[in-house]
């Protein structure tokens with residue numbers, strides 16, 4: 001049992017944090033708690049720290065809205081935090097959709113679907129195209145285009161304010177990830193994940209692979225939601241610098257030989273690795 | 275180019291076109307949803323909201339206005355509502371805005387989609403400047419107009435006496451009672467919806483609709499001559515009005531009658 005807990009130490013902590021954050025937002029609306037008000041588009045932390053989603057803010061800019069100072073400051077705060085610690089921490093520790101997609105992926109592994117994955121394969125770069133399309137549509141329709149369909153927004157607002165039939169979106173993503181494409185939404189399409197990845201490309205906290213300890217079990221390949229980022233495994237020691245890594249820590253957990261650790265990697269080192 | 279290479283190229287091209295296909299499909303579906311979701315005019319927004327079009331592009335959909343409303347008047351739209359997704363609105367028949375003097379909803383808005391300065395006079399908040407909508411009365415179903423004692427809306431209105439006043443009239447049917455007819459004054463009505471909420475008829479006989487729908491505009495063709503200064507409305511209108519008039523005939527009436535050819539020309543399209 002304790003072995004199971006140890007091998008899921010990040011996985012379980014992340015779920016707890018994700019649910020605590022959701023609870024804090026929910027309580028702010030339902031019981032007037034004062035920790036964090038708003039939702040993932042824009043919030044106020046502890047009653048005075050503004051937080052805004054940089055991607056939503058950029059879309060509003062393209063939609064021609066006048067951006068208020070509060071929003072600008074909030075987006076800047078988030079942008080700075082993401083660029084220092086890594087934007088995709090949002091995916092692994094905060095985003096409610098991550099719970100849905102990782103569950104789909106776990107079930108997919110349980111049911112041994114992996115081999116059948118090749119029927120439909122998308123490029124992981126689609127998400128960057130989706131960012132461009134989002135901004136284009138925002139410009140054309142004068143609306144924050146992704147915010148209008150964002151399953152992250154639908155899920156998060158749903159928990160706080162009620163779902164309508166928005167939960168169908170989440171079911172659709174679950175089924176898509178389960179049957180069509182492994183990590184289809186988060187690893188290929190979601191422009192928010194892509195945007196946060198770009199912001200955190202040169203962030204300081206990285207997973208580091210140590211070739212000397214690696215016994216080529218390839219356990220990490222089975223669990224990593226962004227396998228392409230592990231291209232150095234078993235070949236050479238290096239930090240995982242690819243933007244895709246969501247810092248979920250799955251690779252650390254499953255590796256019996258401790259061939260991964262998390263550490264601060266300076267910009268100079270990151271550039272040298274390339 | 276050898277055969278193998280050609281094969282690879284074909285696969286690559288096919289893959290690319292597949293991507294373009296999925297992409298086109300997605301973008302079309304997405305666009306049509308977006309065009310459905312642009313400004314709709316039939317909903318009531320919280321106090322201080324920008325014009326509907328600017329509102330939907332400026333509101334970041336954070337829901338902080340909804341959270342800060344102490345009376346739970348506001349709702350955040352879900353995908354099931356016919357309202358741009360994630361934006362705040364209220365339904366007057368269910369809950370009317372209580373016109374909080376400290377306007378918590380507008381004060382909480384980080385984007386200015388709810389515009390606090392528009393509700394501020396001399397550095398003081400004034401909720402009565404809100405124009406969420408305008409109330410209109412259906413005089414065929416309003417109980418008071420039918421001659422019954424009602425005045426529920428009159429009593430519910432936070433600006434009673436100003437936004438709604440009662441017009442006293444002799445009831446010609448009974449010839450011994452008075453009609454107390456509620457009348458809305460658009461100069462004061464804030465669109466809070468308390469009247470619609472209070473109306474006892476099965477379907478409300480007094481309804482609040484967005485200003486863009488209910489409010490008329492006299493335009494520049496008419497002047498209320500007996501109101502001092504009403505003509506000042508025309509100051510900014512332009513002078514070069516070109517009226518599409520038939521030119522006046524310069525000939526004498528007699529010449530005109532005798533000018534058979536001219537008349538024929540006119541009829542046969544000689545002009």
Ligand code: SF4
Nearest residue numbers: 091095098186190193
């Ligand atoms: S990729 Fe998108 S949906 Fe997935 S966890 Fe990240 S932000 Fe959430």
Ligand code: SF4
Nearest residue numbers: 224245246248249251
């Ligand atoms: S490299 Fe490790 S931390 Fe990064 S996404 Fe893959 S499993 Fe998670």
Ligand code: SF4
Nearest residue numbers: 343371372373374379
């Ligand atoms: S003025 Fe008060 S009652 Fe009206 S919407 Fe705002 S917070 Fe709610």
Ligand code: SF4
Nearest residue numbers: 333334336337339383
């Ligand atoms: S507080 Fe402002 S930005 Fe947030 S949902 Fe309300 S109107 Fe929109």
Ligand code: SF4
Nearest residue numbers: 431463464466467469
């Ligand atoms: S909406 Fe009705 S209750 Fe509110 S101010 Fe106007 S007339 Fe009065």
